[in-house]
Amino acid sequence: MSFNYEKNVHTEPGAEVAIFEAYLRERGLKLTQARRDLLNVIFSDHGHFTADDLYDRCRRAGLRVSKATLYRTLIILIDCKLLVDHDFGQDAKYFEHCYGHRHHDHMVCLACRGITEFRSEELERLQDHAAIELGFAPVRHSTTVFGVCAGCASGERGRQVLEEARRAVASSEAAVENQA
Amino acid sequence: MSFNYEKNVHTEPGAEVAIFEAYLRERGLKLTQARRDLLNVIFSDHGHFTADDLYDRCRRAGLRVSKATLYRTLIILIDCKLLVDHDFGQDAKYFEHCYGHRHHDHMVCLACRGITEFRSEELERLQDHAAIELGFAPVRHSTTVFGVCAGCASGERGRQVLEEARRAVASSEAAVENQA
DNA sequence: GTCCATGCAAATGCTTTGCACGTAT
């Protein structure tokens, strides 16, 4: 069993620009300043961000981009596989750039909302296996573990979340017992 | 390795009513006709539904409930663990009642949008294990496999989805190569 | 010069809320 906490090392800066340019050219789309700026800001840091986070990062960098253009550009970047979006069941979608990064899964801390990436080959295999066994042709999958991260486990909010979870498990087990 | 396609057998009809009533009483909330109706409709069939699906089912059954009350009731049912919500990355949330049902994962067909449940003990263990190994206290997890179901694999839309996926994999592998 | 892209504001679509009236306890 091997886990693999992948550091966000971006090994060949600039490659994403080439890919983006090629994609745009290929479809008669234009490489504008707004698109260049957004690509730069997105690739200047590998983290998980919402559309709003990105908007703020742009403004802080002194770049003026409208939300409309921002959303339109996100769609293009997802289309050319430079970006993926995740739905962690919160209000807004999360994005992360993925060029040169293998698929990975996420852990979301219920206390601090922090996101940690992990990867398990075993998990990957099992999910495909499960799908195939049910006559399903797997295309992609998404696994998210919600819990409390090491940093939060001893804090107020962390304890609170864990306590609440313990109570929930107890009552749901009782329910399953009743049904059996 | 054992998978387990759980049939949606509701073994003890009525138990959910008792739980709901107890929950309401305990907090000084009232058991109204609207709440009774919604609970009935929801438990009359174990499927995955959106708020809108539920609204339609109510109307078809000749019951008048407003969307507002419907949403307010869904919140209560989630709170008392009779219902869970899933976010499959589409516009609206999906709900399913869960009393007496163990946790399970989902496969979503990208062609027909159909949802199949499955459960793998191995997968459950692995996810917890992965979390713990990273100092994370797991509370719950969510795994969704997206792909094409057996029924759709030979159809127009199914083939299309699979072909598109093949192309995507090819280009992303090329990207990872470049980075290495 | 031709399209495509941009910004703005208005529109969407799901979900939530304020309010005056109705009803379970």
Place this chain on the structure above:
DNA sequence: ATACGTGCAAAGCATTTGCATGGAC
């Protein structure tokens, strides 16, 4: 009688879109 619940319509929010102007090619 006293909350709490309900429906309606309006508000919220993230995201999308129509349109006139601006910019890449």
